[in-house]
Amino acid sequence: MKGELFILSSPAGVGKTTVAEGVVKEVPKLKRVITCTTRKPRKGERDGVDYYFLSKEEFEERIKKGKFLEYAVVHGNYYGTPLEEIERELEKGYDLLLVIDVQGMRQILKSRKEAITIFLLPPSLEELKKRMEKRGDPPEEIKKRLETAKKEIPAWREYDFVVVNDVLMEAKEDVKRIILAQRLKSYRFDPQRIKDPALRELMGL
Amino acid sequence: MKGELFILSSPAGVGKTTVAEGVVKEVPKLKRVITCTTRKPRKGERDGVDYYFLSKEEFEERIKKGKFLEYAVVHGNYYGTPLEEIERELEKGYDLLLVIDVQGMRQILKSRKEAITIFLLPPSLEELKKRMEKRGDPPEEIKKRLETAKKEIPAWREYDFVVVNDVLMEAKEDVKRIILAQRLKSYRFDPQRIKDPALRELMGL
Numbered sequence: 230m231k232g233e234l235f236i237l238s239s240p241a242g243v244g245k246t247t248v249a250e251g252v253v254k255e256v257p258k259l260k261r262v263i264t265c266t267t268r269k270p271r272k273g274e275r276d277g278v279d280y281y282f283l284s285k286e287e288f289e290e291r292i293k294k295g296k297f298l299e300y301a302v303v304h305g306n307y308y309g310t311p312l313e314e315i316e317r318e319l320e321k322g323y324d325l326l327l328v329i330d331v332q333g334m335r336q337i338l339k340s341r342k343e344a345i346t347i348f349l350l351p352p353s354l355e356e357l358k359k360r361m362e363k364r365g366d367p368p369e370e371i372k373k374r375l376e377t378a379k380k381e382i383p384a385w386r387e388y389d390f391v392v393v394n395d396v397l398m399e400a401k402e403d404v405k406r407i408i409l410a411q412r413l414k415s416y417r418f419d420p421q422r423i424k425d426p427a428l429r430e431l432m433g434l
Numbered sequence: 435m436k437g438e439l440f441i442l443s444s445p446a447g448v449g450k451t452t453v454a455e456g457v458v459k460e461v462p463k464l465k466r467v468i469t470c471t472t473r474k475p476r477k478g479e480r481d482g483v484d485y486y487f488l489s490k491e492e493f494e495e496r497i498k499k500g501k502f503l504e505y506a507v508v509h510g511n512y513y514g515t516p517l518e519e520i521e522r523e524l525e526k527g528y529d530l531l532l533v534i535d536v537q538g539m540r541q542i543l544k545s546r547k548e549a550i551t552i553f554l555l556p557p558s559l560e561e562l563k564k565r566m567e568k569r570g571d572p573p574e575e576i577k578k579r580l581e582t583a584k585k586e587i588p589a590w591r592e593y594d595f596v597v598v599n600d601v602l603m604e605a606k607e608d609v610k611r612i613i614l615a616q617r618l619k620s621y622r623f624d625p626q627r628i629k630d631p632a633l634r635e636l637m638g639l
Contacts, residue, residue, distance in 0.1 A: 353630030425558030
């Protein structure tokens with residue numbers, strides 16, 4: 230049974246990385262897609278965990294080789310989603326959680342309409358600003374990211390699901406619920422769940 | 435915000451009533467639709483809780499008055515879904531859980547394509563038989579219900595979601611998940627959740 234691709238977007242600072250990591254830790258057979266970027270790692274960010282941190286030259290080499298499902302330039306840095314990794318993991322039956330911005334979501338939906346999209350909202354703009362300050366973003370970055378947030382938030386209606394990240398634990402439970410409920414879709418029914426041959430036959434498995 | 439109609443079907447004896455009652459108890463703003471029947475109450479069944487138990491005459495009077503969303507005859511008894519009650523509760527913003535058989539689901543989907551459908555499966559036919567014996571169904575009823583089950587189970591693919599009622603607690607959690615995840619759909623977003631006027635404006639609320 231092939232896995233499904235879940236896309237999680239939110240303005241910078243809402244806490245999508247924390248939510249995504251919590252969800253991936255608690256949901257079996259779910260992996261996070263590690264994307265590539267040429268921006269510098271922030272404090273505490275690890276290569277291969279938060280992102281694959283690439284040089285501009287490495288990134289452009291991969292663009293040429295068609296290695297990205299999508300890529301974009303944001304605030305002067307490249308961001309890209311590795312194609313082969315996604316295909317391989319979905320084929321193995323893993324669900325994938327891809328954290329990506331609104332532009333990235335739109336790009337991906339062009340070739341993968343079946344992706345399930347989730348938008349994470351801050352409870353308020355004030356709280357969003359506070360969270361960025363708290364994690365030590367420089368003031369000029371905060372200003373730039375708030376401007377981007379204002380452009381991205383109106384896109385919430387384009388997403389299948391909306392989760393408000395007011396209380397972290399609740400937002401995480403909501404995203405888990407979306408992913409776990411999706412696994413109960415009849416088209417995704419795992420024939421392995423039924424052992425009784427008579428019932429299997431009735432079900433046409 | 436209008437509520438949504440969830441339809442839960444399963445062959446007799448799988449435990450749909452127990453699952454449905456557990457779910458309704460634990461999910462806020464969710465009510466069970468009490469359906470009408472002319473069959474005799476089983477041990478422990480209460481009028482207005484499990485069903486509205488009606489006489490044949492009362493039932494036929496309501497048919498004439500157009501009071502049912504759908505109705506059918508099963509094993510010689512009438513079963514019907516009251517229309518006005520559903521409309522009223524959905525308008526009030528309640529989600530509704532309607533426990534109904536495959537035929538009933540098909541009837542309702544003709545006029546309400548937006549209903550969300552869940553099929554509850556037994557883990558095996560043997561276990562299904564055991565559960566009916568355990569609750570004291572008479573042997574000839576068991577035989578009849580198993581025959582019906584064999585006709586109904588192949589319909590599982592017509593449903594949006596499939597839950598296996600192997601362990602009661604898990605089946606209940608699965609149904610809860612489906613209902614709660616549905617509330618996170620962006621088209622159902624409750625504007626009340628955002629208090630910040632600036633964010634509300636950005637969101638177009």
